[in-house]
Amino acid sequence: MTDILTFTDRGIYCPAGGFYIDPWRPVDRALITHAHSDHARPGMGAYLATTGTAPVMRHRLGDIRLDTIRFGEPRQIGGARVSFHPAGHVPGSAQIRVEVAGQVWVASGDYKTVPDGLSEPFEPIRCHAFITECTFGLPVFKWTPQDVLARQINDWWAANAAAGRTSILGAYALGKAQRVLAAVDPAIGPILTHGAIENTNEVLRAQGITLPDTIRVTRDTVPKDQPGALVLATPSALGTTWAQRFGPASTAFASGWMALRGVRRRRAADRGFIVSDHADWDGLNDAIRATGATRVFTTHGYTNSFQRWLTDQGYDAHVVSTDYQGETLDLVAEDAA
Numbered sequence: 551m552t553d554i555l556t557f558t559d560r561g562i563y564c565p566a567g568g569f570y571i572d573p574w575r576p577v578d579r580a581l582i583t584h585a586h587s588d589h590a591r592p593g594m595g596a597y598l599a600t601t602g603t604a605p606v607m608r609h610r611l612g613d614i615r616l617d618t619i620r621f622g623e624p625r626q627i628g629g630a631r632v633s634f635h636p637a638g639h640v641p642g643s644a645q646i647r648v649e650v651a652g653q654v655w656v657a658s659g660d661y662k663t664v665p666d667g668l669s670e671p672f673e674p675i676r677c678h679a680f681i682t683e684c685t686f687g688l689p690v691f692k693w694t695p696q697d698v699l700a701r702q703i704n705d706w707w708a709a710n711a712a713a714g715r716t717s718i719l720g721a722y723a724l725g726k727a728q729r730v731l732a733a734v735d736p737a738i739g740p741i742l743t744h745g746a747i748e749n750t751n752e753v754l755r756a757q758g759i760t761l762p763d764t765i766r767v768t769r770d771t772v773p774k775d776q777p778g779a780l781v782l783a784t785p786s787a788l789g790t791t792w793a794q795r796f797g798p799a800s801t802a803f804a805s806g807w808m809a810l811r812g813v814r815r816r817r818a819a820d821r822g823f824i825v826s827d828h829a830d831w832d833g834l835n836d837a838i839r840a841t842g843a844t845r846v847f848t849t850h851g852y853t854n855s856f857q858r859w860l861t862d863q864g865y866d867a868h869v870v871s872t873d874y875q876g877e878t879l880d881l882v883a884e885d886a887a
Contacts, residue, residue: 554630554650555657555681557847557870562657562681566650567630569598571657574873581632583659584643585610586724588875598625600634602642602670602757606724609753621670637661638672639827640725641759647675656841657681660876662826663833666696666729668759674840681847682838685828685876686806687856693806693830699823700733706802706821708738711778716796720785720803720819722877723747725827727782728754728761730804736762739778743767744792746784773797788819806830806877828877838865850874 556563561573561580569579576593583589583599585606590599597616599607604618619625621644624633629651634644639660646657654677661683665671694702703719710717721727723746731751734741741764743751748766755761765771767781773796787793788801803819806826813822829837834856838846845866848857853869860867 552651552653554648554653555655555679557872561872564627564630564648564650567627567632567648569627569630569632571646572659572874579627581646582607583637583646583657584639586640586660588873589659600642600644603644604642605753605757606642606750609749635675636670636673638663638665638669641669641728641754641757643669645673645675647677653678655679655681656843658683658837660685660828660874661837662829663837664693664696666827667732668728669725669827672837674837676842678843679845679847680838680841680843681849681870682834683828683850683874683876684834684848684853684856685851686809686826686830687834687848687852687859689831691806691809691826691830692824692832693826694824696733699825700735702823703730703733703802703804704735704738706800707734707780710800711739714777714798716773716776716779716781716799718781718783718788718793718796718799718801719823720783720788720801721747722827723750723784726804726825727751728759729825729827730782731761731764734762734780739780740765740776742771742776742779742781744781744783744787747782767792771795826877850876 560575562571570577571581572589573580578595580594581598585603592611601618631649633647637643637645648655656675656677663672707717727747743764800820802821804823804825807813808822808824847868847870849870849872857867857869
């Protein structure tokens with residue numbers, strides 16, 4: 551099997567089409583799976599992304615040369631036939647299908663297989679080779695069902711409100727925050743948002759995505775005027791003077807890493823909610839089986855462990871080194887996943 555996608559120090563490259571997928575160094579032509587900062591970086595000569603990803607990319611990257619493509623729309627780029635297909639990660643996120651001389655490779659970007667009510671649901675794509683993330687590629691990672699998650703967050707928030715405490719929940723500005731918003735019951739109390747989250751909310755609302763009403767936190771915000779509030783904060787804001795202004799509060803963190811013992815304690819959170827916009831162990835395996843691929847390349851996450859597992863299952867599996875971060879607990883990289 552000829553390698554129609556290759557792995558370089560700039561990113562995943564298609565020689566037949568002369569383009570890169572989610573490159574991490576400047577290139578002439580970049581095809582982008584989604585708008586998180588480890589996949590959509592500044593400095594490219596030209597970008598191609600889905601119509602749903604483009605507005606957030608423009609918000610984050612500014613005045614860039616950006617062309618758009620609809621899900622499922624075929625496009626010939628040089629000797630490669632390309633199409634974008636839903637990845638279920640965040641609104642607009644895509645897997646990228648590349649076909650050359652009858653061979654089909656798919657680069658997954660980041661993905662999850664369980665619908666969240668906001669993102670276009672993951673679509674399995676039949677292919678010969680599949681490049682998959684494996685951020686949570688261990689059996690210990692299994693996500694809380696959406697209905698159970700909603701009940702857990704609402705019960706925590708309501709109990710805090712009844713006790714006179716503010717509920718501060720850390721979530722990524724793109725994806726996780728909106729997923730929490732879609733799950734909560736606004737009747738419990740007001741919902742306040744960190745500026746980075748509210749900026750993203752505004753972009754998504756302009757695309758027609760329905761979210762409950764929220765109040766942007768500014769320097770003029772008076773916490774006592776918002777009793778029983780739920781405050782959605784970026785992870786880096788937790789424990790800072792920004793969060794401390796809300797007085798008596800309970801702090802929680804929404805992340806797939808909450809499945810690991812001790813992580814919540816290390817993050818100094820009162821509560822952890824096990825949720826991620828990446829596939830869990832079952833999701834990864836289900837997605838790979840659905841592709842029918844015989845060759846699998848693992849990127850960012852538990853790459854070595856997951857590659858060994860896939861090899862044991864009969865796949866021709868390989869580890870690929872990339873600059874993607876997946877869902878990280880690093881406060882500096884809070885928008886990467």
